[in-house]
Amino acid sequence: MELKKVIGAIVTIMIVATGAVPYAGAEGEGQLEFIDLYPGSLAYDVGEEVDIVCRMINTGTGDIEDATISLTIFDQNGTMVEMDDRDVSGVIEPRMSHRILKIGVWQVDENATSGKYIVEAVLRWGSEAIQETTFFYVPVEVTQTTPGLEITSLYTARLSYKPGDEVDSICKIKNAGTDIKEYYVSLCLFDQNGTLFGSMRSSVNSIDAGKKVKHILKGLNIPMNGESGNYTMESIVWWEDKAVSKTSGFSVSSE
Numbered sequence: 001m002e003l004k005k006v007i008g009a010i011v012t013i014m015i016v017a018t019g020a021v022p023y024a025g026a027e028g029e030g031q032l033e034f035i036d037l038y039p040g041s042l043a044y045d046v047g048e049e050v051d052i053v054c055r056m057i058n059t060g061t062g063d064i065e066d067a068t069i070s071l072t073i074f075d076q077n078g079t080m081v082e083m084d085d086r087d088v089s090g091v092i093e094p095r096m097s098h099r100i101l102k103i104g105v106w107q108v109d110e111n112a113t114s115g116k117y118i119v120e121a122v123l124r125w126g127s128e129a130i131q132e133t134t135f136f137y138v139p140v141e142v143t144q145t146t147p148g149l150e151i152t153s154l155y156t157a158r159l160s161y162k163p164g165d166e167v168d169s170i171c172k173i174k175n176a177g178t179d180i181k182e183y184y185v186s187l188c189l190f191d192q193n194g195t196l197f198g199s200m201r202s203s204v205n206s207i208d209a210g211k212k213v214k215h216i217l218k219g220l221n222i223p224m225n226g227e228s229g230n231y232t233m234e235s236i237v238w239w240e241d242k243a244v245s246k247t248s249g250f251s252v253s254s255e
Helices: 003-017
Strands: 032-039 049-058 068-074 080-087 097-107 115-125 128-138 149-156 166-175 181-190 196-201 205-207 212-221 229-239 242-252
Touching (some): 032 115, 032 196, 032 229, 049 115, 049 196, 068 097, 097 196, 149 229, 166 229
Antiparallel strands (some): 049 097, 181 229, 229 242
């Protein structure tokens, strides 16, 4: 997603928090905006299923009841490899956000070519539509040719959690480049079976060249029915048209 659009989304969230009406459209009209759009992982191998996280907000003044979301995946040659179309369940009221975890949008097949894949998302409601894009790689991330942002470490505050516990994730970032970068961080949690069950992202931030920053990402909980096992998390740092990721693990015990 383009950072300037993400920044606009963050401003929208801040306006909602103060109780103001962020959209000056005609009374009774709903208006959707993208807040989040990113994959669960930055790179997928053959046989793995691509997860997509999408969050939208109604910045209008009326309810939206008929929204749909279409996700189309294109390979590096611009060839469509998969299309997923679903209804957005429930009514989206003004100033209300709605999040979708689209698990298993596409299973990477053995004939998939290596490279960068584009995900095109289209939200439709009534006669209106908006579009956003994100990307992922098959089978591995592209190595940076110029210095940029790096994730130096990723870990949880505790080594083990119980079902229902909130997970505190710490992500440390370094700007190895030569200029200021604007970026945001996404975080996805996966259970012992590799199923995505929680996701969040930071606001848009800036980091000076050569500097290091630490993000503590809170608000995601282990499901109450979560089984014991080794869980994983993946953090992705997004800036300009680039991204880097890092994975880490933690344990869950129901005893």
